[in-house]
Amino acid sequence: MSDLTPAVTIRGLRFSYGSQGEAVRTSSLIKWYASIVACFRGLRHVAVAGKHSSAEVPRSEPLYDGFDLDIAAGTVVALMGGSGSGKSTLAKLLVKDYPLVTGAIAWRKDFSAPHEVIYTDQHALNSVFPWQTVRANIEWPLRTQRWPYYKRLRQVVRLLKIFGLKHRAKAFPKALSGGELQRLAIARCISWCPRCLILDESLSALDRNTRAGIITALRKIRDEDNMTVILITHYLTDVLALADRCVALGGLPVRVLGDFPISLPHPRDETSAEYQAAQEPLIEKLRHGHL
Amino acid sequence: MRNGKTFSLFASSVLSFIGLGIVWCAVSALHLVDPVILPSPSDVYSAAVYLLTPKFSTHDSVLSLMCVYVNPDWKPDQAGELLRDFGSTLLRVSAALGLSVLFGVPLGLWLGWQRGLYRFIEGPVHALRSVPAAALFPLFLIVIGVGEGSIIALATYNSVVVVLINTVAGTLLANQRRLQQARALGVNGWRLITDVLFWEALPHILSGTRIATGYSLALIIAVEMFIGVSSLGLGRKIYDYQAAYRIPETYAAILLTGLLGLGLNGLLSLLERRLLRWLPMTHEDPKT
Numbered sequence: 001m002s003d004l005t006p007a008v009t010i011r012g013l014r015f016s017y018g019s020q021g022e023a024v025r026t027s028s029l030i031k032w033y034a035s036i037v038a039c040f041r042g043l044r045h046v047a048v049a050g051k052h053s054s055a056e057v058p059r060s061e062p063l064y065d066g067f068d069l070d071i072a073a074g075t076v077v078a079l080m081g082g083s084g085s086g087k088s089t090l091a092k093l094l095v096k097d098y099p100l101v102t103g104a105i106a107w108r109k110d111f112s113a114p115h116e117v118i119y120t121d122q123h124a125l126n127s128v129f130p131w132q133t134v135r136a137n138i139e140w141p142l143r144t145q146r147w148p149y150y151k152r153l154r155q156v157v158r159l160l161k162i163f164g165l166k167h168r169a170k171a172f173p174k175a176l177s178g179g180e181l182q183r184l185a186i187a188r189c190i191s192w193c194p195r196c197l198i199l200d201e202s203l204s205a206l207d208r209n210t211r212a213g214i215i216t217a218l219r220k221i222r223d224e225d226n227m228t229v230i231l232i233t234h235y236l237t238d239v240l241a242l243a244d245r246c247v248a249l250g251g252l253p254v255r256v257l258g259d260f261p262i263s264l265p266h267p268r269d270e271t272s273a274e275y276q277a278a279q280e281p282l283i284e285k286l287r288h289g290h291l
Numbered sequence: 292m293r294n295g296k297t298f299s300l301f302a303s304s305v306l307s308f309i310g311l312g313i314v315w316c317a318v319s320a321l322h323l324v325d326p327v328i329l330p331s332p333s334d335v336y337s338a339a340v341y342l343l344t345p346k347f348s349t350h351d352s353v354l355s356l357m358c359v360y361v362n363p364d365w366k367p368d369q370a371g372e373l374l375r376d377f378g379s380t381l382l383r384v385s386a387a388l389g390l391s392v393l394f395g396v397p398l399g400l401w402l403g404w405q406r407g408l409y410r411f412i413e414g415p416v417h418a419l420r421s422v423p424a425a426a427l428f429p430l431f432l433i434v435i436g437v438g439e440g441s442i443i444a445l446a447t448y449n450s451v452v453v454v455l456i457n458t459v460a461g462t463l464l465a466n467q468r469r470l471q472q473a474r475a476l477g478v479n480g481w482r483l484i485t486d487v488l489f490w491e492a493l494p495h496i497l498s499g500t501r502i503a504t505g506y507s508l509a510l511i512i513a514v515e516m517f518i519g520v521s522s523l524g525l526g527r528k529i530y531d532y533q534a535a536y537r538i539p540e541t542y543a544a545i546l547l548t549g550l551l552g553l554g555l556n557g558l559l560s561l562l563e564r565r566l567l568r569w570l571p572m573t574h575e576d577p578k579t
Contacts, residue, residue, distance in 0.1 A: 097471075114475040126468035131490040131569045140486070144476045174571035192476070 007073035007111050007196060007228045008094065013104040015093060016062035063089060065253035073108065073195075076222060076229040078239040081249035081257075087232045088121075090249070091198045094230070095119040111228075115145070116195040120202050124185035128173050134184055135160070135169040141192045155191060162217045163187045179210035186214060190221055196228040203238060215241045219266055236282055240275065241268055248285055258285050330539045339543035342373035372528075377547060379523040380511060383439070384555065387446035387507045388500065394447075395454030396496055400484045402455075403462025403492065416456065424449035424510055428517070437520055446510050450503030457499025461492025494570060497563045504555050512548060525551070 063086050071077050079087050092098060093105060095117055111117055120127050128137055138159050142152045160166045163183040173181055182202060190197055203211045219242060222229055231243055239246050240262065248258040262278050269275060312332065318324055319331035326334075402409040428445055435441040465488060473487050489496075515526030525548045532540040 095475075115477060118472070118475070121468070123468075125571075126466060127472055129469065129487075129490065130571055131493070141476055144473075144478050144482070172569040174569060189472075 005073075005108050006070040007108050008071045009106045010067060010069040011104055011106070012102070013064045013067040013093070014062055014102065015064040015089070015098070015100065062253050067104075067254060067256075069247065069256065071228065071230065072245075073111075073228050074226045075244045076231060076242050078231045078233060078243035078246040079249060080233065080239065080246060081254075085249045085251075086254040087249060088200050090254075091119060091200050091230065091232060094198060111195045115192065117198065118189045118194045118196070119198045119200060120185055120189050121200040122202060122205055124178075124181040124202075125173065127185045127189050128181065130173045133170050133172055134165055134176070137173070137184060137188050138191050141188065145192045147192075159187045159191055162220055164213065164217075179206050179213075182206055182210075183214055183217070186218065190225075190227065193225050194227070196230065198230045198232070200232045201234070204234065208237070211235070211238060212241070216267075218242060223266075236279070236286065239282070240270075240279060246282060260285075327536075327538055330542060334539040335542045335546070338537075338539035339373075339546065342371065342540060342543055343377075343547075344371055373525075373544060373547060376523055376525050376528045376544070377551065379521070380508075380515070380525045380548075381551060383443055383446065383511050383524070384504070384508050384551075386443050387450055387511070388504060390443070390447045391451035391454050391503055391507075392500060395451040395499075396458050396489075399455045399458025399496075400462060400488050400492065403459045403465075403488060404484055406463070409459055416452065420452045420456065424506075425513055428514060432520075439521065442511060442514050442520060445514060446507040449510055450507045453503040453506060454496070454499045457495045457502070458492050461495030461499075462488050464495070465491035494567060497559070497566065501556065501559050501563075504559060505552065508548075508552050508555065 079090065081087050089098075093100065096114075097119075107117065129140065132140060135156060138156050139152060142155060147155070160169055163186070165180060165183060165187065168176060168180060173184065176184060182205075186197075186199070186202065203214055206214070215238060218229065221227065229242070231238065233239060243262055246258075246260045246262060247256055248260075249255070250257045258281075260278075260281055264274055264278055315329075315332050319326065319329060402412075424445055427448070428441070431441045431445045431448075435444050469491070470483075470487060473483055478486065511524070512526035512529075515521060515524035516530045521527060525544055529541055529544045529548070532538075532544060
């Protein structure tokens with residue numbers, strides 16, 4: 001923790017779906033025709049207008065308007081909030097899924113390369129190649145990063161062990177159970193040691209024991225590689241088991257409803273008095289229907 | 292359990308073939324149909340055996356199909372002559388298929404990667420596909436000349452468009468998150484195409500190849516019937532036998548053509564099963 005600059009700084013974030021042109025869907029044939037017409041006329045803005053015709057789109061109320069948040073490097077931050085409270089949108093904005101006109105989101109310099117911030121969602125197959133075996137899936141990103149052979153081998157064996165996939169190393173993803181598949185997805189996403197991992201409800205579809213296993217593995221990896229984790233979830237148990245800080249989002253435009261530090265030592269004991277004390281304000285928030 | 296199921300599937304398809312054969316036997320034994328229209332199975336069988344068994348005496352052998360390419364004036368015995376036609380049709384179909392996969396798949400992957408470009412040429416490509424390929428054969432004869440080249444070129448033209456469109460469709464249906472993650476890892480260009488896009492599109496590439504096989508076989512058989520293009524080929528022989536009123540021989544050649552199609556289809560499904568064994572959507576038990 002030598003560098004105290006936050007991993008990511010969000011200042012004055014403005015975002016609404018309408019302004020990004022998501023609502024506009026013209027058929028590809030019309031676009032094709034428009035681009036030909038544009039070619040003939042030497043007009044560039046006709047082709048552009050098919051994609052982002054902001055003038056015609058009815059502007060919806062902005063989802064984010066002047067939103068501020070800092071996330072410290074090397075911490076696990078949980079984002080909680082009701083359905084439609086912009087958690088996933090924020091995560092996708094953080095990995096530059098949606099183009100932002102303003103520079104409202106600033107990653108620290110060592111986080112700025114695209115492979116340093118990785119996003120995984122609920123659908124494990126979105127981050128797993130079904131045509132590769134478990135082992136090849138974990139190894140492929142390392143090959144792209146040109147890791148030397150022995151380093152690659154060590155990392156693959158380490159991850160297979162931590163995530164309990166050693167006996168499935170030669171299986172294809174289609175033969176894995178849901179929990180194994182999600183473990184593989186997370187193992188693959190952190191194989192090349194990215195600086196930041198964003199888990200967008202990645203654990204939500206799993207049962208309690210599988211979740212606990214993945215959380216233990218994640219905590220181990222986090223401590224060893226000093227990774228920053230942004231955890232989006234609806235489950236208080238996940239937050240309390242893993243996070244160092246919990247941010248509650250809500251409202252329209254979205255703002256921070258509550259910011260709770262959870263400074264408990266790891267591994268956490270659910271029966272201890274400190275755990276109960278840390279849980280109290282979050283449950284209070286839940287009771288008022290904000291999360 | 293799985294083996295038992297596969298066996299019963301196989302057995303039921305064999306049974307249905309046997310049933311068809313029995314119906315055919317009954318129809319010809321009871322003289323329900325004129326033998327000029329439908330000859331008896333035994334006539335067709337003996338014609339097929341005669342046409343498919345070369346005499347191993349002088350220079351006649353299974354390899355005699357090659358001799359024609361070396362010396363076109365060489366005329367072998369009639370016994371076993373259909374083997375050479377089978378061979379030349381098979382060679383033509385496989386040449387057309389090989390060429391269309393060789394050109395269609397890389398081009399399709401590249402177009403799927405360069406989506407803007409594909410959107411631009413999508414219209415003309417679909418227009419090309421809409422013109423029946425057989426209608427273009429006279430043009431091919433003018434441009435390439437009478438002979439083997441024009442047959443293979445026409446069949447290749449027809450199937451390359453099918454393979455191309457299927458490949459592009461496969462890449463357009465690729466999982467965008469996986470692609471995005473690969474791009475975030477700095478994978479692009481050739482590596483992205485071979486490591487990600489190819490596999491994403493593989494199911495579609497294989498089904499496109501299967502469709503193209505059917506198309507090119509049908510087209511090649513039809514084109515072989517043109518007089519003067521080539522004296523070899525199953526299509527040519529079907530036409531010749533029919534013109535000479537050798538009906539059992541005609542049926543034997545038609546059945547052989549059907550078997551060729553079945554065999555190619557079987558080979559492709561074997562290949563598919565091997566290459567797509569990772570695909571989660573197959574009907575097999577996922578735990579195997």
